[in-house]
Amino acid sequence: MKKLLIFIATITTISSCSNDIDKEITTDVQVEANEIFEISLAIEESLRFALYSFDDFKNNGSTSILGCPLIEVSEEDMNVKLTFVAIETENCTTKKIERTGFIKLSYAGLESDNGLVALEYDDYKVRGKRLEGKRTFEEVVGLGNTRRISESFEDLVITDEDDNTSKVDGNYQYQVQYLNDSISTISSSGNLIGRNKTGRTIKMQQTSPRVYRKECLNEGIVIASSGIETWEISRTPSQSVAHTLTFSQGEACQSTASIRLNDGRVLNFNP
Template sequence: MKKSVFFLLLLVLGSCFGDIEKDISTDLQFEGNEIFNISFSLEESLFFPFQTIDYFRFAESLAIPGCPDVSIDENLKKVTLDFSVKKECVNNLYVPRLGKIHLQYISNSILESVVRLEYENYSVRGIKIEGYREFKRANILLNPNRRAESFQNLLIINKNNSSSKIDGDYTHQLVLTNGLLTEFSSSGAIEGRNIAGRPIKMNQTVAKNYKINCINSGLLLPGQGSENWEIFRNETQATNHRLVYSLVDPCNSSATITLEDGRLMVFRLTE
């Protein structure tokens, strides 16, 4: 199996920004890395809560992204995905996961249900995620394939054990073909505080779009989407960064962050 590699390409347009102080410049690059880590941490597990409990009852482990061991508590209608068991997993090439994800299927009424996703000692690419997220399916007769997501106090913890703490609200639109999920789109907003303790906000300007065949092959970044990020220096002044996803080829995308000073940071999953 080819070893997975994740790389960051930082394009510095130095001649245009010679007057920027070094410490401020470093802060902007640091913020760009944090922005990508938050965005990636939120999207990498979206495949799982959009599946029915029957999917996990009958799917082979090697067919599920990350190839987890699957256990189901039928009384609680709770699925546990354990990524700690090492396997020859083709669709784990670019998104190595450790720990557990719990999915609890809750029916509030005929017209409303919720999938609660909870992380247990979970990390992806060395980034830890702590907390839970809820995906509500409501108004089933009007739009059965829409999910409304919300979460509070979700922690994204980097390799230095520093954390971002965020709240969020998203809307996800699923596309099914012959009863099978083939793609989905996501849009929303978050707010909270970053690793440095500064308030942050993100607003999605173009919905992210994901193809299930690409997720199944281990390549996860969306084919399109854009986000505007604000990181506040004080109550009224904020630094603005922009994250844009674009396709390199049919199942390989890049994430480009345009920093406040105009420099670019490019992130890509690749062989």
């Protein structure tokens, strides 16, 4: 009887170890890479909307705004509602990626004296990924033709087409350079922490700032012309792997995002 118990215990231990090994083997790093790209794109593609002023929305038409949304302005409470529809139009040259749903911008009533704008997603989708949450941008003292803006957010949720969710907290800093009263470049740096759709802990650190150029933004390109991000994904409570996301740009604003996986393979993404 004692030998039988030892045998059962041994089988149980082996089975437990086997389950852990199976989890390691079945981790699809290419799926991880795709999620990394989609999270990164989802967060930064709407940055441009937060950098428009209230007067930009009030005084300009739809085609002057990235993606050509329908614009509703409330001067009484200084709110703006952007409505994106998946309808192709020849008049919109900046509709380079698919957006649907609503973005709400509030320019008044922010808690901080330095408050610039609060951006909130309402059934908003980009490339089929739904965003939920609120982001607040604050003005920091700038220098000359450069504005400095900081941002922090919590519990930003990205949901994919199969209703799997990722949730992240983030802290970002932006330097916005102006030339002749219009944006010439945007530089973005920051970090994220949260969980991916499989429940693994994720951490991101920008090791080289993302840089966006005026001429490319004006064409509707939301992929940065340069920048490097390191993404750590947990495997066990004490171990993780690191993937590197790099942005580069060729001629005529042809931007590419490439991810070097921890095993050395490189995957390229285009919006």
